[in-house]
Amino acid sequence: MSQRDYDVIIAGGGMAGLITAASIGYHSKQHAKVLVIDRNAEDQPGRKTNNGWTCGDATSKRSLDYLAEHIGIRYGSPELEHPVSGVYVYSPDRKSKVLFEGEGYLFNRKVTPQRQVKDAKKFGTEFMYGTTAERLVSENGYITGVTGRRSDGSPYKATARLVVDATGSSSLLRRFMPIDSRIEKDIDPDDVVGTGRYILDFKPAKEDPTFFAPDYCIIHLDQFIAPAGYAWVFPKGKAKVNIGLGVSKSGLDRRNRRFGLNDNLQSLIDKYVADNPVIKDAHQSEDPADSGNTKGNWQVPVRRHNDCMVANGFAVVGDAAWMPRPIDAGGISPSIYGGTILGKVVAQALEANDVSEASLWKYNTEYMQTHGYPMASFEVLRRYLQTVTNDQINYGMKHFLSEEDVQAITERKHPEFNRARFMNPMMWFRILNQLSLARGLRYTVEKSSALVTHNLNYPESPAGFEQWRKGLLSEVNETMERFKPLEAAA
Numbered sequence: 001m002s003q004r005d006y007d008v009i010i011a012g013g014g015m016a017g018l019i020t021a022a023s024i025g026y027h028s029k030q031h032a033k034v035l036v037i038d039r040n041a042e043d044q045p046g047r048k049t050n051n052g053w054t055c056g057d058a059t060s061k062r063s064l065d066y067l068a069e070h071i072g073i074r075y076g077s078p079e080l081e082h083p084v085s086g087v088y089v090y091s092p093d094r095k096s097k098v099l100f101e102g103e104g105y106l107f108n109r110k111v112t113p114q115r116q117v118k119d120a121k122k123f124g125t126e127f128m129y130g131t132t133a134e135r136l137v138s139e140n141g142y143i144t145g146v147t148g149r150r151s152d153g154s155p156y157k158a159t160a161r162l163v164v165d166a167t168g169s170s171s172l173l174r175r176f177m178p179i180d181s182r183i184e185k186d187i188d189p190d191d192v193v194g195t196g197r198y199i200l201d202f203k204p205a206k207e208d209p210t211f212f213a214p215d216y217c218i219i220h221l222d223q224f225i226a227p228a229g230y231a232w233v234f235p236k237g238k239a240k241v242n243i244g245l246g247v248s249k250s251g252l253d254r255r256n257r258r259f260g261l262n263d264n265l266q267s268l269i270d271k272y273v274a275d276n277p278v279i280k281d282a283h284q285s286e287d288p289a290d291s292g293n294t295k296g297n298w299q300v301p302v303r304r305h306n307d308c309m310v311a312n313g314f315a316v317v318g319d320a321a322w323m324p325r326p327i328d329a330g331g332i333s334p335s336i337y338g339g340t341i342l343g344k345v346v347a348q349a350l351e352a353n354d355v356s357e358a359s360l361w362k363y364n365t366e367y368m369q370t371h372g373y374p375m376a377s378f379e380v381l382r383r384y385l386q387t388v389t390n391d392q393i394n395y396g397m398k399h400f401l402s403e404e405d406v407q408a409i410t411e412r413k414h415p416e417f418n419r420a421r422f423m424n425p426m427m428w429f430r431i432l433n434q435l436s437l438a439r440g441l442r443y444t445v446e447k448s449s450a451l452v453t454h455n456l457n458y459p460e461s462p463a464g465f466e467q468w469r470k471g472l473l474s475e476v477n478e479t480m481e482r483f484k485p486l487e488a489a490a
């Protein structure tokens with residue numbers, strides 16, 4: 001192997017890239033020479049776009065505990081801005097609500113990367129700011145570096161034994177992969193949601209926990225306000241909020257066609273904020289910790305994660321690997337789990353002097369077994385939710401969702417929707433009243449369960465991959481055929 005500038009180059013210093021850097025440092029006992037390249041200026045680490053560090057900011061305590069247990073990093077103030085005790089999900093008519101209990105936090109996404117850079121530097125990571133990674137370099141079937149451009153326009157090139165793509169949802173590196181690999185290069189545009197939000201200070205006009213609760217995140221399901229997505233009100237204090245929504249582009253187009261409207265993501269967000277009866281006298285936060293980060297839109301992949309995330313001398317993590325949870329676009333925990341696991345596997349591969357696809361494969365299997373398997377199968381539930389009307393959601397949440405289903409979703413397992421089964425004669429009338437809804441829920445349960453089993457049988461080595469993927473695609477394609485997105489719904 002020719003001499004390389006670094007052991008590892010991580011392209012993208014956001015949530016996933018910075019955790020991967022710290023994890024490699026931790027597991028290699030700082031022996032690995034790691035470089036993080038990021039297009040941002042040094043004083044703006046982790047910024048996603050010119051609009052800032054756009055995110056809903058919410059994550060579970062469970063994932064933060066995982067990070068602390070596995071690489072000894074525990075966040076506190078000022079990274080964690082506000083604690084919450086759970087998430088309330090409301091039906092479109094707001095008459096049903098479901099509580100998903102579980103401690104969580106609202107990050108300050110602008111401040112957090114500053115702490116993460118410090119953590120990575122403690123482990124010896126080097127940084128190259130103001131540099132955009134544009135293409136991967138290869139040699140003899142291995143990725144061996146990146147080329148790109150500095151902010152002054154001058155070309156940049158660096159070589160490494162292994163490159164990690166953590167450039168987020170708009171990754172070009174993965175898309176222009178120059179070697180044969182099992183990594184999928186492109187995602188269907190319908191599997192990406194447009195999302196946006198404000199961070200606002202406001203004067204609570206009244207108390208109404210349906211629209212703002214200082215200790216709980218609120219999610220509003222509504223195919224008219226957030227077609228094929230959802231809207232959220234996440235507290236960042238008693239009078240501070242992260243409020244926004246996510247929609248699928250085609251879902252929004254269909255809804256606009258049906259109602260003769262011309263809404264776009266931003267107009268939907270603005271209406272959603274204006275209609276909130278608690279959030280009044282609102283203005284974008286003036287806290288310096290929020291400056292440049294109070295209004296922004298960006299995209300999130302909501303498919304299952306990439307079926308293979310490694311190639312010779314290469315791995316992909318975070319949004320670049322399509323890791324966010326399909327039903328709620330939550331990508332912070334997957335970045336934490338994915339980055340932590342990838343860092344360990346990379347350290348082992350460097351130690352063994354083998355950065356081949358086969359050597360890095362453990363990242364695929366361990367991520368799938370630890371965090372990925374239910375996430376991937378939530379793809380079915382997401383596809384199903386895109387087919388139902390507001391009336392069906394109202395009915396389903398009122399009559400079919402049980403305590404056990406809620407508990408299952410909280411524990412990242414699959415709900416059984418037993419109330420939608422004919423086992424219980426008490427439910428017959430309700431099921432017959434909404435037969436297609438009940439059937440859809442039953443199908444979702446069966447397919448999700450089949451996918452969980454399939455994912456838990458992810459192959460231990462590249463040899464079994466093609467066969468495994470064939471089985472996966474046959475399940476997924478059948479689901480897509482059955483769950484055609486809703487034309488439009490009020």
Ligand SMILES: Cc1cc2nc3c(=O)[nH]c(=O)nc-3n(C[C@H](O)[C@H](O)[C@H](O)COP(=O)(O)OP(=O)(O)OC[C@H]3O[C@@H](n4cnc5c(N)ncnc54)[C@H](O)[C@@H]3O)c2cc1C
Pocket residue numbers: 011012013014015016017037038039040045046047048049054055056057058059131132133134166167168169172195196197244296297298299300317318319320324329330331332333335
């Ligand atoms: C509006 C919105 C709301 C969300 N809400 C939540 C939520 O409440 N909870 C949750 O868990 N998740 C949420 N997510 C998803 C979450 O924000 C992402 O999953 C997470 O940030 C992914 O981290 P990442 O490191 O993969 O990518 P990013 O955070 O996007 O980081 C990528 C980094 O790479 C840099 N970069 C990009 N391209 C290049 C390049 N070519 N060369 C060099 N550097 C590059 C970027 O500047 C950035 O620093 C939300 C997303 C959006 C858009």
